Amino acid sequence: MSALFVGLNHHQQVMIFGACLMYDEMIISFQWLFSNFLDCMKGKEPTTLFTDQDVAIAAAIKSKFSSTYHVLCTWHLRLNAEEHIGSISRTQEFKDHMMYLFYHVDTVEEFDIAWVPMIEECFPGVDVKSGTYWLSRFLKLREKWCSEWLKRNFTAGMTTTQHAGQ
Numbered sequence: 001m002s003a004l005f006v007g008l009n010h011h012q013q014v015m016i017f018g019a020c021l022m023y024d025e026m027i028i029s030f031q032w033l034f035s036n037f038l039d040c041m042k043g044k045e046p047t048t049l050f051t052d053q054d055v056a057i058a059a060a061i062k063s064k065f066s067s068t069y070h071v072l073c074t075w076h077l078r079l080n081a082e083e084h085i086g087s088i089s090r091t092q093e094f095k096d097h098m099m100y101l102f103y104h105v106d107t108v109e110e111f112d113i114a115w116v117p118m119i120e121e122c123f124p125g126v127d128v129k130s131g132t133y134w135l136s137r138f139l140k141l142r143e144k145w146c147s148e149w150l151k152r153n154f155t156a157g158m159t160t161t162q163h164a165g166q
Contacts, residue, residue, distance in 0.1 A: 001025055005037060008156050032058030047154050050161045052076035061098035069153040072144040075160040092131050094122045105148045
């Protein structure tokens, strides 16, 4: 696995801060990576870090970057939706609901109101509060991907790791 640390300079230009080839994706390996990154950066933690939904990365971020805001990449979240809920994730109705939740929710209350019709319309018969395992986990992580929480933190307007390739 390869890991890239990229960021934006004061001209909104992409800069590479570090790169690594990793043997595995275990918590201890990510902790080692983040410790070495901190050494190279003279102890300065990233303000915000975008990743996929990997549990090992999340645990390592929590243990090594205590003041870093961890954001889940919306592009990876859409891939995970495809993997966990299949054809539902490809419907226009689901995509519209997700885009609204990702980019247009302004308050916690608005999120809670928007979540219910998404579950009712896209997952008929599924309990709104518990949903499926993946949906309930997705809901618990909302402060890492929903616009309401992202706007409270510095993200340079980014919502995806794919920005670096543009």
